[in-house]
Amino acid sequence: MRIIVGADEAGVDYKDRILADLEADDRITEVIDIGVNRADADFTRPYPYVGIAAGEMIRDGKADRAILFCGTGIGVAIAANKVPGIRATAAHDSFSVERSILSNDCQVLTMGQRVVGVELARRLAKEWVGYAFDPSSASAEKVKVLSDFEGC
Numbered sequence: 006m007r008i009i010v011g012a013d014e015a016g017v018d019y020k021d022r023i024l025a026d027l028e029a030d031d032r033i034t035e036v037i038d039i040g041v042n043r044a045d046a047d048f049t050r051p052y053p054y055v056g057i058a059a060g061e062m063i064r065d066g067k068a069d070r071a072i073l074f075c076g077t078g079i080g081v082a083i084a085a086n087k088v089p090g091i092r093a094t095a096a097h098d099s100f101s102v103e104r105s106i107l108s109n110d111c112q113v114l115t116m117g118q119r120v121v122g123v124e125l126a127r128r129l130a131k132e133w134v135g136y137a138f139d140p141s142s143a144s145a146e147k148v149k150v151l152s153d154f155e156g157c
């Protein structure tokens with residue numbers, strides 16, 4: 006699995022912690038850091054640019070999934086969802102994280118650094134990359150309604 010990590014200024018600490026976890030995870034073949042990073046000239050880049058960039062990379066086949074952070078997780082989720090074909094959600098509990106894949110085939114998970122503790126965020130990220138969507142499941146036809154609506 007090739008996975009993007011990204012954040013705005015409000016989520017950068019968690020992004021960097023999850024980046025380190027993913028780089029040590031044998032299930033992950035590539036971790037792609039799209040920033041922000043403290044050394045960036047545009048460290049204060051607003052969250053929509055991060056979410057849209059991640060969604061476009063997945064749309065273009067450059068990555069399989071993304072885990073994104075901002076203050077709440079809401080802004081980067083909204084932004085990623087603006088890219089046709091992308092299903093992104095904020096989730097801060099284990100059941101929602103599971104269902105975001107098994108029910109919704111989300112390519113993007115988002116969390117809020119101002120919402121959830123770092124150890125829970127790390128655990129949820131670890132759980133999330135372990136789930137795989139079953140295209141033969143009853144959920145698949147529901148996801149297909151979204152794909153058909155968007156034409157992708």
Ligand SMILES: O=C[C@H](O)[C@H](O)COP(=O)(O)O
Binds near residue numbers: 016076078081
């Ligand atoms: O959803 C938005 C994020 O939480 C962002 O990090 C903070 O946005 P704000 O500065 O507009 O509250």
